[in-house]
Amino acid sequence: MTPAVHIKNQTYIEPAIRTIAGGFIVACGVLIYLQPQWSWLWLSILFFVGFNLFQSGLTKFCMMEKLLKKLHFRSELDEIRNLSQANAEAEARAAFYDTLGLLNEVVIELSRNGTIAFLSDHWLKLLGSDHRSNAHFLGLPFLAFINKQDRSTLEKLLDTLLQGDRDTMSMRFRLMRDDQDEHWVEGKFALYRKLGQVEGIRGVLRDVTETHMQEKRISHMATHDALTSLPNRIYLDDRIHEEIELSRIRGSQFALLFIDLDNFKQINDLHGHKSGDRLLREVSDILRSNLRATDVLARWGGDEFVVLLPFSQNADIPRQIAGELMQKLRMNLERTYSDAFVTLSIGIAVYPEDADNGEALLVQADKALFYAKSQGRNNIQMFRDLQSSATGYEDVDMTSRFVAAVKQGVLQVYYQPVMDARDHSNIVGVEALARWHDDKYGWVSPANFIPLAENLGLINEVGRQVLEHALDHFSQCSGLCSDLKLAVNVSKRQLMSADFYPMLLAMVGRYGMKPRQIKLEITESIALQGIEQARGYLQKLSDAGFTLSLDDFGTGFSSLSHVHELPFDEIKIDISFVRRIKTPEGRVLVKTIVDMGHAMQLALVAEGVEDQETAGILLDMGVEMLQGYHFSQPMSKEDCAGFIEQLRAPLPAPRAAVS
Numbered sequence: 001m002t003p004a005v006h007i008k009n010q011t012y013i014e015p016a017i018r019t020i021a022g023g024f025i026v027a028c029g030v031l032i033y034l035q036p037q038w039s040w041l042w043l044s045i046l047f048f049v050g051f052n053l054f055q056s057g058l059t060k061f062c063m064m065e066k067l068l069k070k071l072h073f074r075s076e077l078d079e080i081r082n083l084s085q086a087n088a089e090a091e092a093r094a095a096f097y098d099t100l101g102l103l104n105e106v107v108i109e110l111s112r113n114g115t116i117a118f119l120s121d122h123w124l125k126l127l128g129s130d131h132r133s134n135a136h137f138l139g140l141p142f143l144a145f146i147n148k149q150d151r152s153t154l155e156k157l158l159d160t161l162l163q164g165d166r167d168t169m170s171m172r173f174r175l176m177r178d179d180q181d182e183h184w185v186e187g188k189f190a191l192y193r194k195l196g197q198v199e200g201i202r203g204v205l206r207d208v209t210e211t212h213m214q215e216k217r218i219s220h221m222a223t224h225d226a227l228t229s230l231p232n233r234i235y236l237d238d239r240i241h242e243e244i245e246l247s248r249i250r251g252s253q254f255a256l257l258f259i260d261l262d263n264f265k266q267i268n269d270l271h272g273h274k275s276g277d278r279l280l281r282e283v284s285d286i287l288r289s290n291l292r293a294t295d296v297l298a299r300w301g302g303d304e305f306v307v308l309l310p311f312s313q314n315a316d317i318p319r320q321i322a323g324e325l326m327q328k329l330r331m332n333l334e335r336t337y338s339d340a341f342v343t344l345s346i347g348i349a350v351y352p353e354d355a356d357n358g359e360a361l362l363v364q365a366d367k368a369l370f371y372a373k374s375q376g377r378n379n380i381q382m383f384r385d386l387q388s389s390a391t392g393y394e395d396v397d398m399t400s401r402f403v404a405a406v407k408q409g410v411l412q413v414y415y416q417p418v419m420d421a422r423d424h425s426n427i428v429g430v431e432a433l434a435r436w437h438d439d440k441y442g443w444v445s446p447a448n449f450i451p452l453a454e455n456l457g458l459i460n461e462v463g464r465q466v467l468e469h470a471l472d473h474f475s476q477c478s479g480l481c482s483d484l485k486l487a488v489n490v491s492k493r494q495l496m497s498a499d500f501y502p503m504l505l506a507m508v509g510r511y512g513m514k515p516r517q518i519k520l521e522i523t524e525s526i527a528l529q530g531i532e533q534a535r536g537y538l539q540k541l542s543d544a545g546f547t548l549s550l551d552d553f554g555t556g557f558s559s560l561s562h563v564h565e566l567p568f569d570e571i572k573i574d575i576s577f578v579r580r581i582k583t584p585e586g587r588v589l590v591k592t593i594v595d596m597g598h599a600m601q602l603a604l605v606a607e608g609v610e611d612q613e614t615a616g617i618l619l620d621m622g623v624e625m626l627q628g629y630h631f632s633q634p635m636s637k638e639d640c641a642g643f644i645e646q647l648r649a650p651l652p653a654p655r656a657a658v659s
């Protein structure tokens with residue numbers, strides 16, 4: 001405790017009482033003196049006590065700080081007090097610095113010119129410095145220890161602070177360290193003033209490297225694909241928006257390339273999912289290494305990728321780069337996946353030509369991709385070209401509507417009767433034919449949408465839906481249809497897919513039907529797959545009890561000898577031959593097919609029979625079953641049920657009443 005503090009804490013009361021009491025006693029002494037009859041002894045005692053009290057009270061009173069000040073006394077007392085105050089401050093400061101040294105943060109003071117005026121102990125650790133003391137750093141510019149990439153931003157922020165625009169500010173920046181490690185620091189800075197004057201900046205620096213890296217990892221996970229480490233849709237969306245802003249400012253353009261692997265499903269089916277994953281990684285590596293650092297390659301999902309490609313004047317550049325990517329991919333993957341040719345289909349849309357916002361641009365690129373796929377894959381299409389050819393644009397539009405229809409499951413199934421050639425009132429089966437009605441395009445022919453489904457890789461799904469509807473309808477008319485055969489068309493791709501056979505068996509069982517009630521119409525292009533493989537697929541189905549019909553016979557590429565090697569039960573003579581049956585050559589052709597079929601002990605069906613004369617000729621040649629508009633067009637399940645009912649009614653009813 002210092003004297004100054006002691007004095008400050010005293011009150012006026014005690015010295016005042018002493019002074020007044022002393023004064024009173026002295027005054028009594030004087031009175032006694034004036035009365036000589038009082039004894040000298042009393043006088044002396046009173047005077048002595050009174051004087052002492054007065055003197056001690058007065059002295060104490062005089063020592064009071066305020067009074068001294070009032071009397072303008074500058075005494076040693078002031079000096080003592082000042083000295084002790086300075087000592088106390090120094091002690092407190094030293095204790096404060098010791099405490100700062102315990103913190104994991106660095107407390108820093110910068111002078112107005114940015115040099116270091118004070119640093120707490122943790123600085124050496126933060127900087128990874130070998131120096132023993134902070135003293136080495138005092139007077140050095142603080143910015144010299146900041147990573148070059150962050151230096152100018154921090155400098156600007158410190159300047160705004162010094163100019164008094166803000167009182168505090170914080171920023172995350174990297175320190176320059178000898179070990180070259182990325183070391184992140186969060187700095188909080190505030191101005192400090194003395195007597196109203198700006199002295200400099202005080203700050204606290206905290207090591208946030210671990211937090212920063214963690215945040216970076218989390219944000220990387222949120223914006224990147226785990227399998228390929230490529231940016232995902234979220235990241236791509238952001239980059240597209242940024243690129244649109246940049247292009248607006250610079251008046252430049254960029255392209256979006258929508259890329260799809262053509263045969264990915266095949267690789268997955270043939271080699272398993274692990275190989276599929278490896279292929280996706282290989283493809284992303286090849287694509288990435290053939291793009292510039294400024295291009296963005298993102299995984300859109302599944303086997304789809306998107307490239308954001310800024311480019312200058314030459315409008316052909318996106319197509320050229322797309323071509324190069326295709327070529328590089330083929331060269332690199334040819335050896336590894338020799339049994340499944342990996343190719344790309346690419347659709348391209350350009351900003352601002354094809355759309356003025358990111359979402360629309362992606363849609364246009366996707367439409368161009370659809371069109372590229374429908375053109376037989378391994379193909380590049382620019383949205384611009386689709387628009388200039390109306391049919392192309394319509395194709396793309398129709399394609400996307402078709403995809404939506406398949407996804408929504410709105411395809412329908414119609415049925416066309418197959419008649420006994422000898423007795424036209426005897427129906428022997430029906431063929432299920434897919435139908436698609438679109439609000440915009442009306443009825444679209446399966447001759448158009450079936451190849452589309454094949455190219456889009458949707459044929460399995462279309463086939464599954466048709467089969468499901470057909471089995472459902474057929475099982476509902478069991479009494480009426482029990483002796484009829486339900487024919488369904490199976491495309492080559494569908495037949496070859498690994499899940500077709502189990503799916504077919506399961507579904508037939510689910511609807512309580514037997515394989516012998518089902519006829520599978522397969523075109524002869526199946527033989528192109530290689531006879532051995534084709535036989536493998538077909539034999540399993542034949543063994544299970546399904547009837548196998550060789551559809552569109554004569555239009556394919558296989559030779560007759562090939563047909564002999566495959567386990568077909570029936571040949572369906574194609575409509576193109578039936579149409580020519582009234583010409584001598586046509587008649588010879590059909591007769592040859594029929595004879596050959598009989599020689600191979602196959603049943604014969606003719607499709608496209610449009611009149612009685614044709615039906616007669618075919619019967620004469622020995623064709624057993626006939627199908628065509630002469631008997632009926634394909635019809636809805638209700639109409640078909642009516643048709644069958646009418647044929648089988650005990651009393652014949654007029655046709656008009658039914659149709």
Ligand code: C2E
Pocket residue numbers: 416432433434445446447450463466489490491521551552575607608609610627628629630634
């Ligand atoms: P397809 O299997 O040869 O079917 C017979 C086609 O000939 C049907 O055409 C049918 O409507 C038509 N047709 C029948 N009789 C006559 C006739 O007397 N005159 C004429 N001009 N045409 C007749 P649609 O329904 O347009 O089917 C075309 C092709 O689409 C089918 O040819 C078949 O290859 C394919 N298809 C239809 N539905 C499916 C299906 O569910 N799956 C698969 N994979 N393909 C299907």
Ligand code: CA
Pocket residue numbers: 431489521551
């Ligand atoms: Ca057919």
Ligand code: CA
Pocket residue numbers: 551552572574575607
């Ligand atoms: Ca046919």
